[in-house]
Amino acid sequence: MTNKENIEQMRERHLQEIVDLQTNCTHEESTEWSEWYWAIGHKSLSYRKWCKHCGTLTGEKPFTFTEEKS
Numbered sequence: 001m002t003n004k005e006n007i008e009q010m011r012e013r014h015l016q017e018i019v020d021l022q023t024n025c026t027h028e029e030s031t032e033w034s035e036w037y038w039a040i041g042h043k044s045l046s047y048r049k050w051c052k053h054c055g056t057l058t059g060e061k062p063f064t065f066t067e068e069k070s
């Protein structure tokens with residue numbers, strides 16, 4: 001008999017920790033905008049940024065080919 005967690009229990013526990021972290025976070029600091037690829041080999045469809053602390057998506061804007069050229 002062992003009290004060690006199995007992999008499913010560990011995943012579930014960390015999932016709950018992540019939910020708690022993201023729920024309590026104020027998302028004060030975000031990453032820079034970065035291109036978001038929805039699948040390998042495809043052109044990015046948008047720019048996204050995330051909270052540096054908890055990883056929550058904090059911003060999204062559409063990808064445009066004219067971005068910052070005007």
Ligand SMILES: [Zn+2]
Nearest residue numbers: 025027051054
């Ligand atoms: Zn956050």
